[in-house]
Amino acid sequence: MKEYKWATLGCGVIANQLAEAMEKRGKKLYSVANRTHEKAVSFAEKYGIEKVYNRIDDVFEDENVDIIYISTPHNTHIEYLRKALAAGKHVLCEKSITLNIEELREAMEIAKENNVILAEAMTIFHMPIYKELKNIIDSGKLGKLNLIQMNFGSYKEYDMNNRFFSRNLAGGAMLDIGVYALSFIRWFMTSKPDQILSQVRYAPTGVDEQAGILLKNKEEEMATVMLSLHSKQPKRGTISFDKGYVELYEYPRGQEAVITYTESGEKETIKAGNTSDALLYEVEDMEKTVSGNENLMYPEYTEDVMDIMTQIRREWGMKYPEEE
Incomplete structure (x- = not known):
C-alpha cells in the first residue's frame, strides 16, 4: 500500500493522539497547520514533524499532502472541508463532521466531484469490538434486535464561557456527545430510524445542556x-435481542462487551482491540479506504446520524449563529 502523507489541521488533544498513533506505526505526521502559528511550531517540535505552514490555507495547496485530519471546532469544519476537498485532498474530520445535514451533503458532493474520500473520525465505526459484535449478531446467535438504550453524561463546570456551552463554538450535548450515542445506534440498527421524539433542557447560553431521545425504525x-453535559452518567450502551443482551461501557472507545443469554443467564465476555489505539484504528481504516482496497469509513451512517441530529435540533428550534 502507498505511503500516505498526513497533515493535521489543528493541534489540540485529538491532534496529539493522532501524532501518537502515527508513532505507534513507526511513522510521523508530514505537516501541521494551525490558527496560532507558535502552537503549530511547538507541536511540530514535539513530534518531529518536518513542515509547519505559515498560513492555514497553505496546507490545501501543498501537493505532497494526501490526507488531512481536521480537528478544529465543529463550526469551522465546513470552511476547511470546502477548501481541502476542492484541492483534491482526502479528509478525515473530527466529529461532529459538520453543523447540519446541508453542510455535510455539500461536502460530500465536493468530495464526489474531486474523487476523494471524506469521512468522519467516529471511533465506534473502527474499534475492533464493534466489528466483532457485528459478526456475532449477523450469525443469528442472539436473535432479533429489539431495543437499544444509550447513556452519556459528562459533568462540565457550569462555566458559560466554556466551549461546551458556547453557541459561538457550536457547543451543546447533541453535537459533542450525542453523535456517539446515535452512531452506536446506527451501527447496530437494521435501518435508519424514521420515527423520532425528543425533549431538551437548555443551558443559559441557549445550547442543549440535556436531552432525551426516542427512536424507532421500519423494522420496529x-x-x-x-x-x-452537567450530570455524570456511565457511558453505557445496552443492546437487547430475543436471545440475550449486550452491554458495553465506555463505548466511544470500547474494548470489552458482556453478553448475557436470556434463557440460561450465562454471561460471555468479548474482548477486542485497545482503547488506547482508537486513533490508530481510524488511521488504518482511512488508508485502506483511500487505497481503494476496502470501504471502511461508513459515510452512509455518518449521513444518517447527521440527518437525525439536524431534524431534532430543528424541532427544538435551536440554531447556531451560522444557521441564522
Whole structure:
C-alpha cells in the first residue's frame, strides 16, 4: 500500500493522539497547520514533524499532502472541508463532521466531484469490538434486535464561557456527545430510524445542556438516548435481542462487551482491540479506504446520524449563529 502523507489541521488533544498513533506505526505526521502559528511550531517540535505552514490555507495547496485530519471546532469544519476537498485532498474530520445535514451533503458532493474520500473520525465505526459484535449478531446467535438504550453524561463546570456551552463554538450535548450515542445506534440498527421524539433542557447560553431521545425504525427496532453535559452518567450502551443482551461501557472507545443469554443467564465476555489505539484504528481504516482496497469509513451512517441530529435540533428550534 502507498505511503500516505498526513497533515493535521489543528493541534489540540485529538491532534496529539493522532501524532501518537502515527508513532505507534513507526511513522510521523508530514505537516501541521494551525490558527496560532507558535502552537503549530511547538507541536511540530514535539513530534518531529518536518513542515509547519505559515498560513492555514497553505496546507490545501501543498501537493505532497494526501490526507488531512481536521480537528478544529465543529463550526469551522465546513470552511476547511470546502477548501481541502476542492484541492483534491482526502479528509478525515473530527466529529461532529459538520453543523447540519446541508453542510455535510455539500461536502460530500465536493468530495464526489474531486474523487476523494471524506469521512468522519467516529471511533465506534473502527474499534475492533464493534466489528466483532457485528459478526456475532449477523450469525443469528442472539436473535432479533429489539431495543437499544444509550447513556452519556459528562459533568462540565457550569462555566458559560466554556466551549461546551458556547453557541459561538457550536457547543451543546447533541453535537459533542450525542453523535456517539446515535452512531452506536446506527451501527447496530437494521435501518435508519424514521420515527423520532425528543425533549431538551437548555443551558443559559441557549445550547442543549440535556436531552432525551426516542427512536424507532421500519423494522420496529427501538432506541432511547439520555444525554447531559452537567450530570455524570456511565457511558453505557445496552443492546437487547430475543436471545440475550449486550452491554458495553465506555463505548466511544470500547474494548470489552458482556453478553448475557436470556434463557440460561450465562454471561460471555468479548474482548477486542485497545482503547488506547482508537486513533490508530481510524488511521488504518482511512488508508485502506483511500487505497481503494476496502470501504471502511461508513459515510452512509455518518449521513444518517447527521440527518437525525439536524431534524431534532430543528424541532427544538435551536440554531447556531451560522444557521441564522
